[in-house]
Amino acid sequence: MAGISNDDIQNFLSNLERRASSSVTPFSEFPMPWFGLDIGGTLTKLVYFEPTDDKGNFETEEELLSDRMIQRYLTTNKAYGDSGVRDEHLELQNVTINNRIGTIHFIRFPTNQMPTFITLVKEKEFTLMSSTVCATGGGAIKYAKDAESELNMQLLKSDELESLIKGIELIASVNNEECYYYDYPLDNERCRKVSWKWSKGCCSSECTDHSQATDDGLQYPYIVVNIGSGVSVMAVYGQHDFKRISGSSIGGGFFQGLCCLLCGCDSFEEAVMLASHGNNRNIDKLVKDIYGRAYDNVGLPEDTVAASFGKICSNEARENATREDLAHSALVTTTNNIGSVALNAANHCKIDRIVFVGNFLRVNPIAARLLSKAMDFWSQGTKKALFLQHEGYFGAVGCLDKLVAVTEMRKKQREGLSSSSSASSD
Ligand code: ADP
Secondary structure, three states: OOOOOHHHHHHHHHHHHHHHHOOOOOOOOOOOOEEEEEEOOOEEEEEEEEEOOOOOOOOOHHHHHHHHHHHHHHHHOOEEOOOEEEOHHHOEEEEEEOOEEEEEEEEEEEHHHHHHHHHHHHHOOOOOOOOEEEEEOHHHHHOHHHHHHHHOOEEEEOOHHHHHHHHHHHHHHHOOOOEEEEEOOOOOOOOEEEEOOHHHOOOOOOOOOOOOOOOOOOOOOEEEEEEOOOEEEEEEEEOOEEEEEEEEOOOHHHHHHHHHHHHOOOOHHHHHHHHHOOOHHHOOEEHHHHHOOOEHHHOEOOOOEEEOOHHHHOHHHHHHOOHHHHHHHHHHHHHHHHHHHHHHHHHHHOOOEEEEEOHHHOOOHHHHHHHHHHHHHHOOOOOEEEEEOOOOOHHHHHHHHHHHHHHHHHHHHHHHHHHHHHHHHO
């Protein structure tokens, strides 16, 4: 995805300067309201920063009223139009961004509803402030013209992967409960989610070596596996030091598409629900279906999937297959493939912490538990699958964080302007 270009920055800065020329807004502050927008292949994620300190800075009465209207609309509703949803359980309070304290709200809607979103913003007259929004994802490019012409809103584009990593780092540093892993992932009796403090360094509740522990911050390196419509894998060595190392088209879009075709599902939630009641063993060919037992020579347990959907070639298996079994098999196929891509990448980079994010993991603990088991088993316990509470929102949060960088840029430009004007007057 294209990064932020010089033209974008210049347009954006001159827009701000135009506003600032007749304003009382200090140069250290980006005009409110603050949004981050990630327009993905399937879902659009919108994060909204609601300031809760009393440092409000508005240029005109009209702007103040408009800001209050947006705030009230977004924070008192849980649903917007037919398909917008606010994930209230994810709300984060007392977060400091750009020297302001506030609450981050998390909202999502299907990207195919973007035209409806644009109409809604117009209808509610939220465009009064001709606000600038930091945006990422393919849609930030696809919808940039519409946002500008229809809403008079400028999309300041941010690189997708850079935003993702920024968002992870920001949320993980403000929320102690962000990160977790599964103990005994496939044991229904004993399975439990365990909160993991990233600064501790260890990846297991049984780990006793805390020599790497720090009071705060993240431990590097780590692998990020972003499971959205497709899959991207990044190796992260430091806050500004990361690269995309792998990926796959077999991700959330594949799972949902397959379930639509095979099970007539209308939604992701329905597909996951069906999968949770099915059994892939009626659909997939396992090692024991071929060997009659485990393939010990190469360490393959008897219940390893040898061929996804391998049984369904037989008429009898097809007649007996339920929608639930088919959905479960689609989920296991998708998850196994992602696990394999993730593990290869982690092995290649010799990194043990593997952090899985993206909305494929939303309301989908079966996938998370399968990934946990797979990482543990295939790495002989050396690699750990880690998960984050804000699953699919990190790209949008990273955009919010971009405001800090832009504010700095703005300050520097101002300082440059004032020092060159004082030099010329000397
Ligand atoms: P993208 O940026 O590509 O849209 P996301 O991280 O938002 O990626 O994940 C999209 C995937 O999340 C979908 O392919 C689907 O598997 C899953 N998903 C979870 N919740 C939903 C939902 N309510 N509607 C559609 N897909 C969903």
